[in-house]
Amino acid sequence: MPNLDGRSLELQTAMADVATEVHAVLDRLVPDGGxxxxxxxxxxxxxxxxxxxxKRLRPFLVVESASxxxxxxxxxxRVAAAIEMLHTYSLIHDDLPAMDDAELRRGRPTVHRMYDEATAILAGDALLTxxxxxxxxxxxxxxPGVRIELVKxxxxxxxxxGMCxxxxxxxxxxxxSLPLEIGAITRLQRLKTGAIIAFSCEAGAILGKAAPQLRHALNAYAHDLGLAFQIADDLLDIEGSAAETGKDTGKDSAANKATFVSILGVERARAQALLLADQACQHLDPFGAAADRLRDVARFVIERKS
Incomplete structure:
Protein backbone atom coordinates (compact mmCIF):
# COMPACT_ATOMS: atom_id res chain seq x y z
CA MET A 1 0.00 0.00 0.00
CA PRO A 2 1.62 3.28 -1.07
CA ASN A 3 2.23 6.30 1.12
CA LEU A 4 2.53 4.36 4.34
CA ASP A 5 1.73 7.09 6.85
CA GLY A 6 0.93 6.36 10.48
CA ARG A 7 -2.76 5.64 9.90
CA SER A 8 -2.22 3.30 6.98
CA LEU A 9 0.45 1.43 8.91
CA GLU A 10 -1.95 1.15 11.84
CA LEU A 11 -4.64 -0.18 9.50
CA GLN A 12 -2.30 -2.77 8.03
CA THR A 13 -1.36 -3.91 11.53
CA ALA A 14 -5.00 -4.09 12.60
CA MET A 15 -5.96 -6.05 9.47
CA ALA A 16 -3.08 -8.46 9.99
CA ASP A 17 -4.09 -9.00 13.63
CA VAL A 18 -7.70 -9.74 12.66
CA ALA A 19 -6.52 -12.04 9.85
CA THR A 20 -4.45 -14.00 12.36
CA GLU A 21 -7.37 -14.28 14.78
CA VAL A 22 -9.81 -15.32 12.05
CA HIS A 23 -7.31 -17.88 10.75
CA ALA A 24 -7.16 -19.44 14.22
CA VAL A 25 -10.97 -19.60 14.43
CA LEU A 26 -11.21 -21.10 10.94
CA ASP A 27 -8.57 -23.66 11.86
CA ARG A 28 -10.81 -24.82 14.72
CA LEU A 29 -14.08 -24.67 12.78
CA VAL A 30 -12.86 -26.57 9.70
CA PRO A 31 -11.33 -29.79 11.11
CA ASP A 32 -8.92 -31.92 9.09
CA GLY A 33 -11.23 -34.93 8.94
CA GLY A 34 -8.50 -37.43 9.90
CA LYS A 55 -6.74 -9.98 2.71
CA ARG A 56 -9.60 -11.12 5.00
CA LEU A 57 -11.28 -7.80 4.22
CA ARG A 58 -14.80 -9.04 4.85
CA PRO A 59 -13.91 -10.50 8.28
CA PHE A 60 -12.19 -7.22 9.14
CA LEU A 61 -15.37 -5.30 8.28
CA VAL A 62 -17.35 -7.59 10.59
CA VAL A 63 -14.94 -7.08 13.48
CA GLU A 64 -14.75 -3.31 13.02
CA SER A 65 -18.51 -2.85 12.67
CA ALA A 66 -19.06 -5.04 15.74
CA SER A 67 -16.63 -2.92 17.76
CA ARG A 78 -17.12 -16.46 14.61
CA VAL A 79 -19.36 -14.42 12.29
CA ALA A 80 -16.25 -13.19 10.49
CA ALA A 81 -15.10 -16.79 10.01
CA ALA A 82 -18.51 -17.80 8.66
CA ILE A 83 -18.39 -15.02 6.08
CA GLU A 84 -14.87 -16.03 5.07
CA MET A 85 -16.09 -19.60 4.56
CA LEU A 86 -18.88 -18.38 2.31
CA HIS A 87 -16.56 -16.01 0.45
CA THR A 88 -14.05 -18.82 -0.09
CA TYR A 89 -16.78 -21.12 -1.43
CA SER A 90 -17.62 -18.43 -3.99
CA LEU A 91 -13.98 -18.17 -5.05
CA ILE A 92 -13.64 -21.94 -5.45
CA HIS A 93 -16.69 -22.09 -7.70
CA ASP A 94 -15.77 -18.87 -9.54
CA ASP A 95 -12.41 -20.42 -10.48
CA LEU A 96 -13.94 -23.58 -11.98
CA PRO A 97 -13.68 -24.28 -15.73
CA ALA A 98 -17.41 -23.63 -16.11
CA MET A 99 -16.87 -20.10 -14.74
CA ASP A 100 -13.51 -18.32 -15.04
CA ASP A 101 -11.29 -21.40 -15.49
CA ALA A 102 -8.59 -19.81 -13.34
CA GLU A 103 -5.27 -21.41 -12.49
CA LEU A 104 -4.17 -19.17 -9.62
CA ARG A 105 -5.86 -17.94 -6.45
CA ARG A 106 -4.01 -16.19 -3.62
CA GLY A 107 -0.72 -17.06 -5.30
CA ARG A 108 -1.36 -20.82 -5.34
CA PRO A 109 -3.04 -23.29 -7.70
CA THR A 110 -6.82 -23.08 -7.53
CA VAL A 111 -8.63 -25.88 -5.71
CA HIS A 112 -9.72 -27.70 -8.86
CA ARG A 113 -6.13 -27.61 -10.12
CA MET A 114 -4.72 -28.80 -6.80
CA TYR A 115 -7.33 -31.56 -6.40
CA ASP A 116 -9.97 -32.04 -9.11
CA GLU A 117 -13.21 -30.42 -10.24
CA ALA A 118 -15.55 -32.68 -8.30
CA THR A 119 -13.61 -32.19 -5.07
CA ALA A 120 -13.55 -28.44 -5.64
CA ILE A 121 -17.33 -28.33 -6.09
CA LEU A 122 -17.89 -30.35 -2.94
CA ALA A 123 -15.37 -28.29 -0.96
CA GLY A 124 -17.25 -25.13 -1.93
CA ASP A 125 -20.60 -26.71 -1.04
CA ALA A 126 -19.28 -27.87 2.32
CA LEU A 127 -17.84 -24.44 3.20
CA LEU A 128 -21.13 -22.77 2.26
CA THR A 129 -23.20 -25.04 4.47
CA PRO A 144 -31.91 -16.91 18.71
CA GLY A 145 -33.59 -13.96 16.98
CA VAL A 146 -30.17 -12.44 16.29
CA ARG A 147 -28.87 -15.72 14.91
CA ILE A 148 -31.90 -16.09 12.66
CA GLU A 149 -31.41 -12.54 11.40
CA LEU A 150 -27.76 -13.26 10.59
CA VAL A 151 -28.67 -16.45 8.72
CA LYS A 152 -31.49 -14.74 6.80
CA GLY A 162 -27.16 -11.07 -4.23
CA MET A 163 -23.92 -12.78 -5.15
CA CYS A 164 -25.33 -15.68 -7.20
CA SER A 177 -22.15 -11.00 -25.72
CA LEU A 178 -24.72 -8.66 -24.23
CA PRO A 179 -23.53 -5.04 -24.19
CA LEU A 180 -23.73 -3.59 -20.67
CA GLU A 181 -24.09 0.08 -19.88
CA ILE A 182 -22.70 1.62 -16.70
CA GLY A 183 -26.04 1.25 -14.87
CA ALA A 184 -26.21 -2.47 -15.60
CA ILE A 185 -22.60 -3.03 -14.54
CA THR A 186 -23.23 -1.10 -11.33
CA ARG A 187 -26.23 -3.30 -10.53
CA LEU A 188 -24.31 -6.45 -11.45
CA GLN A 189 -21.43 -5.61 -9.14
CA ARG A 190 -23.73 -4.43 -6.36
CA LEU A 191 -25.14 -7.96 -6.35
CA LYS A 192 -22.03 -10.00 -7.15
CA THR A 193 -19.54 -8.25 -4.88
CA GLY A 194 -21.37 -5.57 -2.92
CA ALA A 195 -24.04 -7.69 -1.23
CA ILE A 196 -21.57 -9.75 0.82
CA ILE A 197 -19.55 -6.64 1.68
CA ALA A 198 -22.78 -4.98 2.83
CA PHE A 199 -23.63 -7.94 5.03
CA SER A 200 -20.12 -7.88 6.49
CA CYS A 201 -20.62 -4.26 7.52
CA GLU A 202 -24.14 -4.80 8.84
CA ALA A 203 -23.31 -7.98 10.77
CA GLY A 204 -21.83 -6.01 13.65
CA ALA A 205 -24.99 -3.93 13.88
CA ILE A 206 -27.13 -7.10 13.90
CA LEU A 207 -24.99 -8.60 16.66
CA GLY A 208 -25.22 -5.35 18.62
CA LYS A 209 -28.98 -4.91 18.07
CA ALA A 210 -28.26 -1.44 16.72
CA ALA A 211 -30.82 1.23 15.89
CA PRO A 212 -32.14 1.02 12.30
CA GLN A 213 -30.60 4.35 11.29
CA LEU A 214 -27.12 3.17 12.32
CA ARG A 215 -27.55 -0.08 10.44
CA HIS A 216 -28.67 1.93 7.42
CA ALA A 217 -25.57 4.14 7.66
CA LEU A 218 -23.34 1.06 7.57
CA ASN A 219 -25.26 -0.32 4.59
CA ALA A 220 -24.82 2.95 2.69
CA TYR A 221 -21.10 2.94 3.52
CA ALA A 222 -20.82 -0.64 2.29
CA HIS A 223 -22.67 0.14 -0.94
CA ASP A 224 -20.11 2.76 -1.98
CA LEU A 225 -17.22 0.73 -0.59
CA GLY A 226 -18.24 -2.33 -2.62
CA LEU A 227 -18.36 -0.39 -5.89
CA ALA A 228 -15.01 1.27 -5.16
CA PHE A 229 -13.58 -2.19 -4.40
CA GLN A 230 -14.81 -3.56 -7.74
CA ILE A 231 -13.45 -0.64 -9.74
CA ALA A 232 -10.08 -1.22 -8.05
CA ASP A 233 -10.33 -4.90 -9.05
CA ASP A 234 -11.03 -3.92 -12.66
CA LEU A 235 -8.00 -1.62 -12.63
CA LEU A 236 -5.82 -4.39 -11.17
CA ASP A 237 -6.92 -6.75 -13.94
CA ILE A 238 -5.40 -4.30 -16.43
CA GLU A 239 -2.50 -2.78 -14.49
CA GLY A 240 -1.56 -5.50 -12.01
CA SER A 241 0.48 -8.66 -12.40
CA ALA A 242 -0.15 -12.21 -11.23
CA ALA A 243 2.86 -11.87 -8.92
CA GLU A 244 1.27 -8.84 -7.21
CA THR A 245 -2.37 -9.90 -7.16
CA GLY A 246 -1.90 -13.63 -6.57
CA LYS A 247 -4.40 -14.48 -9.31
CA ASP A 248 -4.64 -14.45 -13.10
CA THR A 249 -4.78 -10.96 -14.61
CA GLY A 250 -5.85 -9.67 -18.01
CA LYS A 251 -8.73 -12.14 -18.24
CA ASP A 252 -11.46 -9.49 -18.44
CA SER A 253 -9.90 -7.64 -21.35
CA ALA A 254 -8.97 -10.91 -23.10
CA ALA A 255 -12.62 -11.97 -22.90
CA ASN A 256 -13.74 -8.53 -24.08
CA LYS A 257 -15.73 -8.27 -20.88
CA ALA A 258 -17.59 -5.07 -20.02
CA THR A 259 -16.17 -3.55 -16.83
CA PHE A 260 -16.08 -0.14 -15.19
CA VAL A 261 -12.68 0.40 -16.80
CA SER A 262 -13.71 -0.70 -20.29
CA ILE A 263 -16.61 1.76 -20.24
CA LEU A 264 -15.14 4.68 -18.30
CA GLY A 265 -11.47 4.34 -19.19
CA VAL A 266 -8.64 4.06 -16.69
CA GLU A 267 -8.51 7.66 -15.47
CA ARG A 268 -12.26 8.17 -15.15
CA ALA A 269 -12.59 4.81 -13.40
CA ARG A 270 -9.86 5.76 -10.93
CA ALA A 271 -11.56 9.10 -10.29
CA GLN A 272 -14.89 7.37 -9.74
CA ALA A 273 -13.31 5.00 -7.21
CA LEU A 274 -11.94 8.00 -5.30
CA LEU A 275 -15.36 9.65 -5.32
CA LEU A 276 -17.04 6.49 -4.03
CA ALA A 277 -14.44 6.11 -1.27
CA ASP A 278 -15.10 9.68 -0.14
CA GLN A 279 -18.86 9.11 -0.20
CA ALA A 280 -18.46 5.92 1.81
CA CYS A 281 -16.63 7.84 4.53
CA GLN A 282 -19.37 10.48 4.72
CA HIS A 283 -21.92 7.82 5.62
CA LEU A 284 -19.93 7.09 8.78
CA ASP A 285 -20.49 10.56 10.28
CA PRO A 286 -22.98 9.25 12.92
CA PHE A 287 -20.18 7.16 14.47
CA GLY A 288 -17.62 9.94 14.81
CA ALA A 289 -13.99 8.99 15.43
CA ALA A 290 -14.97 5.43 16.42
CA ALA A 291 -15.31 4.60 12.71
CA ASP A 292 -11.90 5.93 11.66
CA ARG A 293 -10.62 2.48 10.75
CA LEU A 294 -13.60 1.92 8.48
CA ARG A 295 -12.75 5.25 6.84
CA ASP A 296 -9.19 4.03 6.36
CA VAL A 297 -10.53 0.85 4.75
CA ALA A 298 -12.25 2.96 2.10
CA ARG A 299 -8.87 4.38 1.11
CA PHE A 300 -7.20 0.97 1.35
CA VAL A 301 -9.54 -0.71 -1.15
CA ILE A 302 -8.66 1.74 -3.91
CA GLU A 303 -4.91 1.82 -3.20
CA ARG A 304 -4.33 -1.94 -2.79
CA LYS A 305 -2.13 -3.91 -5.16
CA SER A 306 -3.77 -7.31 -4.63
Missing part, protein backbone atom coordinates in the same frame (compact mmCIF):
# COMPACT_ATOMS: atom_id res chain seq x y z
CA UNK A 35 -7.53 -40.67 8.24
CA UNK A 36 -7.66 -41.55 4.54
CA UNK A 37 -11.43 -41.40 4.07
CA UNK A 38 -13.36 -39.37 1.54
CA UNK A 39 -14.23 -36.95 4.30
CA UNK A 40 -10.54 -36.38 4.96
CA UNK A 41 -9.89 -35.50 1.30
CA UNK A 42 -12.82 -33.12 1.31
CA UNK A 43 -11.68 -31.51 4.57
CA UNK A 44 -8.17 -31.14 3.17
CA UNK A 45 -9.52 -29.28 0.12
CA UNK A 46 -11.67 -27.06 2.33
CA UNK A 47 -8.70 -26.21 4.53
CA UNK A 48 -6.43 -25.65 1.53
CA UNK A 49 -8.86 -23.03 0.28
CA UNK A 50 -10.02 -21.29 3.44
CA UNK A 51 -6.66 -21.26 5.23
CA UNK A 52 -4.75 -20.14 2.16
CA UNK A 53 -4.37 -16.50 3.12
CA UNK A 54 -6.00 -13.50 1.49
CA UNK A 68 -18.88 0.10 17.20
CA UNK A 69 -21.55 -1.65 19.28
CA UNK A 70 -19.33 -3.27 21.94
CA UNK A 71 -20.00 -6.79 20.66
CA UNK A 72 -18.03 -9.58 22.33
CA UNK A 73 -14.87 -10.14 20.23
CA UNK A 74 -15.27 -13.91 19.90
CA UNK A 75 -18.85 -13.56 18.68
CA UNK A 76 -17.67 -11.16 15.98
CA UNK A 77 -14.80 -13.48 15.04
CA UNK A 130 -20.66 -24.89 7.30
CA UNK A 131 -20.94 -21.11 7.27
CA UNK A 132 -24.64 -21.25 8.10
CA UNK A 133 -24.06 -23.96 10.69
CA UNK A 134 -21.62 -21.62 12.45
CA UNK A 135 -24.04 -18.67 12.35
CA UNK A 136 -26.82 -20.80 13.84
CA UNK A 137 -24.67 -21.90 16.79
CA UNK A 138 -25.56 -20.33 20.18
CA UNK A 139 -21.86 -19.46 20.58
CA UNK A 140 -22.44 -16.60 18.13
CA UNK A 141 -25.20 -14.96 20.20
CA UNK A 142 -27.47 -15.99 23.03
CA UNK A 143 -30.54 -14.49 21.34
CA UNK A 153 -29.45 -11.70 5.79
CA UNK A 154 -26.43 -13.72 4.67
CA UNK A 155 -28.66 -16.09 2.70
CA UNK A 156 -30.19 -13.12 0.89
CA UNK A 157 -26.80 -11.54 0.24
CA UNK A 158 -25.44 -14.80 -1.19
CA UNK A 159 -28.46 -15.91 -3.21
CA UNK A 160 -30.41 -14.90 -6.29
CA UNK A 161 -30.87 -11.33 -5.04
CA UNK A 165 -27.69 -13.42 -9.11
CA UNK A 166 -24.84 -11.05 -9.94
CA UNK A 167 -22.64 -13.92 -11.08
CA UNK A 168 -25.41 -15.15 -13.38
CA UNK A 169 -25.70 -11.66 -14.89
CA UNK A 170 -21.94 -11.62 -15.41
CA UNK A 171 -21.92 -15.03 -17.11
CA UNK A 172 -24.88 -14.17 -19.29
CA UNK A 173 -23.32 -10.92 -20.44
CA UNK A 174 -20.13 -12.77 -21.38
CA UNK A 175 -21.59 -15.88 -23.04
CA UNK A 176 -24.35 -14.03 -24.91
Missing amino acids: GETGEARLAAAMRYAVLGGG LFKVAPMAAL RAFEVLADPAVHGD ELAQAAGIA GGQMMDLQAETE
